[in-house]
Amino acid sequence: MSLLSVIVPCFNEQESIPFFYQAITETASGMQKTWEDLEFEFLFIDDGSKDNTLAIVESLREKDTRVRFVSFSRNFGKEAALYAGLSNAKGDHAVTMDVDMQDPPALLPELYKAVTEEGYDSAATRRVTRKGEPVIRSFFARRFYRLINRMSSADIVDGARDYRIMTRRMVDAIVSMKEYNRFTKGIYGWIGFNTKWIEFENVERVAGETKWSFWKLFGYALEGIIGFSTIPLSIATWFGILMSLVAFLGILFIIVKKLIIGDPTSGWSSMVCIMLLVAGIQLFCLGIIGQYLAKTYLETKQRPIYIARKTSEDQ
Numbered sequence: 001m002s003l004l005s006v007i008v009p010c011f012n013e014q015e016s017i018p019f020f021y022q023a024i025t026e027t028a029s030g031m032q033k034t035w036e037d038l039e040f041e042f043l044f045i046d047d048g049s050k051d052n053t054l055a056i057v058e059s060l061r062e063k064d065t066r067v068r069f070v071s072f073s074r075n076f077g078k079e080a081a082l083y084a085g086l087s088n089a090k091g092d093h094a095v096t097m098d099v100d101m102q103d104p105p106a107l108l109p110e111l112y113k114a115v116t117e118e119g120y121d122s123a124a125t126r127r128v129t130r131k132g133e134p135v136i137r138s139f140f141a142r143r144f145y146r147l148i149n150r151m152s153s154a155d156i157v158d159g160a161r162d163y164r165i166m167t168r169r170m171v172d173a174i175v176s177m178k179e180y181n182r183f184t185k186g187i188y189g190w191i192g193f194n195t196k197w198i199e200f201e202n203v204e205r206v207a208g209e210t211k212w213s214f215w216k217l218f219g220y221a222l223e224g225i226i227g228f229s230t231i232p233l234s235i236a237t238w239f240g241i242l243m244s245l246v247a248f249l250g251i252l253f254i255i256v257k258k259l260i261i262g263d264p265t266s267g268w269s270s271m272v273c274i275m276l277l278v279a280g281i282q283l284f285c286l287g288i289i290g291q292y293l294a295k296t297y298l299e300t301k302q303r304p305i306y307i308a309r310k311t312s313e314d315q
């Protein structure tokens with residue numbers, strides 16, 4: 001027997017869960033015709049939902065013992081939910097997917113085939129279009145992927161979704177990365193393994209609405225950069241060197257001018273501008289260092305990544 005864990009993070013998804021459950025169970029029985037020793041578990045992670053998400057999942061569990069769940073004590077974010085899913089999954093393979101049907105369950109057989117028959121450690125999906133997404137969001141998303149791939153050695157794929165199947169070995173590798181500031185896309189790139197990429201057209205949400213505001217995404221992007229690159233710190237250093245050089249040349253110029261022409265340096269306003277500029281750059285660089293320090297501070301506290309309030313194994 002081979003067990004496949006389907007990990008589904010849910011945050012206020014009462015409208016989507018019934019559609020999802022319907023679709024995934026159909027896909028599952030289809031797959032069991034092809035792979036006869038294949039069993040499933042559906043692991044829902046309730047990320048501190050305020051609606052009826054947990055009640056719906058519990059009622060599914062009553063009918064179908066393949067359904068398991070972990071319910072958080074508050075909203076910890078999708079990254080924490082994915083971590084909880086992977087660390088609680090019992091399967092020989094695990095797949096993570098959104099509950100809103102933007103990760104089409106119909107692709108699952110193809111993903112499963114890649115890791116069982118084609119020798120890949122992982123199969124992941126990327127959408128080739130961003131149709132139906134706000135234009136500004138797509139624009140910044142593209143810039144972000146460009147930037148982070150220049151800055152980081154972890155290979156982060158544009159348009160990659162968190163819809164990914166992986167072997168037990170890869171799941172264990174991810175779970176072993178216990179960092180508090182999690183950026184899963186970077187973690188996948190960092191741990192390596194060979195991954196098959198499967199492309200598909202963007203699908204819009206079946207029900208409910210996206211949990212990501214522009215600013216939440218912006219913060220997430222910063223998290224990714226700080227988590228997987230130390231280049232901003234070098235930028236601060238280079239800025240410092242450059243400004244010192246400019247200042248040194250300026251001093252030379254003023255001394256020589258004073259010795260040759262003898263006139264005292266005038267120009268109060270230019271002086272103020274330069275001082276403001278330099279002070280600005282200094283604060284900017286301090287800010288960069290502060291960002292890293294803050295992350296380090298949070299990591300040293302070694303707080304748990306999530307706290308469960310209830311799980312399907314509780315009695």
Ligand code: UDP
Nearest residue numbers: 009010011047077078081098099210211212
């Ligand atoms: N999600 C979560 N915790 C959060 C935000 C989102 O578990 O704090 C889940 C959500 O229920 C969904 C998935 O993550 O299953 C993707 O969220 P969403 O569809 O809002 O993101 P998008 O597809 O717009 O990127």
Ligand code: MG
Nearest residue numbers: 098100102205
């Ligand atoms: Mg979605």
